[in-house]
Amino acid sequence: xxxxxGLVILLALVAGACTSPAIRVVKGRSxxxxxxxxxxxxPPSLGPLAAALPDIHSRDAPGTRVTxxxxxxxxxxxxxxxxxxxxxxxxTVVDYQILAQYDGSIRDPDAYEQHVIALSGNLHQxxxxxxxxxxxxxxxxxxxxxxxxxxLRPFWSRQQIQQMRSAASYRAFDAYERxxxxxxxxxxxxxxxxxxQGSRSxxxxxxxxx
Numbered sequence: 536x537x538x539x540x541g542l543v544i545l546l547a548l549v550a551g552a553c554t555s556p557a558i559r560v561v562k563g564r565s566x567x568x569x570x571x572x573x574x575x576x577x578p579p580s581l582g583p584l585a586a587a588l589p590d591i592h593s594r595d596a597p598g599t600r601v602t603x604x605x606x607x608x609x610x611x612x613x614x615x616x617x618x619x620x621x622x623x624x625x626x627t628v629v630d631y632q633i634l635a636q637y638d639g640s641i642r643d644p645d646a647y648e649q650h651v652i653a654l655s656g657n658l659h660q661x662x663x664x665x666x667x668x669x670x671x672x673x674x675x676x677x678x679x680x681x682x683x684x685x686x687l688r689p690f691w692s693r694q695q696i697q698q699m700r701s702a703a704s705y706r707a708f709d710a711y712e713r714x715x716x717x718x719x720x721x722x723x724x725x726x727x728x729x730x731x732q733g734s735r736s737x738x739x740x741x742x743x744x745x
Contacts, residue, residue, distance in 0.1 A: 580666060582654055586610040591672050597626030602669045612661045614654055626673045629679035631665050633658065656706035663702035670696045689718035
């Protein structure tokens with residue numbers, strides 16, 4: 536357990552050094568957020584914060600819907616950033632890129648470890664919330680993906696998302712890892728060599744385009 540936490544912290548440090556500035560999804564475009572431009576101060580609450588659910592109307596196109604869903608998640612979860620929110624034309628396939636902005640200004644090792652654990656849990660919970668909201672607001676949805684790295688991009692089917700437990704159930708690393716491995720199109724089974732039934736029986740969806 537100690538080695539795993541140490542690895543998580545190391546990865547967070549590397550990600551913090553390599554990640555581009557925070558971005559905010561606005562009507563299909565990405566722009567710097569005020570948080571990215573403001574000087575560092577006392578760490579804000581990591582959430583969840585009170586936020587109004589997405590104001591989605593029947594006339595909204597799928598691309599508009601996923602943008603509103605992404606905006607809601609960012610408002611609910613401080614330091615959780617949506618770099619991408621796309622849907623195909625009919626809204627059958629959607630995908631989100633989600634990132635955690637770790638606070639490198641925390642110098643105390645124990646405090647930083649707790650920060651990484653808490654924010655990683657928020658990232659996992661927010662990812663599942665994105666999936667569930669996509670099913671709720673996109674009636675034609677067949678597949679949805681939430682990912683940090685484009686090389687590890689799982690796609691869950693609508694049925695799989697509907698069968699998921701509460702989003703908070705997947706905060707732990709092991710629980711979320713099992714969720715990713717069990718995806719209809721898992722990044723670990725695309726070569727077709729694994730025993731995952733879903734990756735063989737389900738068609739591979741193409742990533743949604745903007």
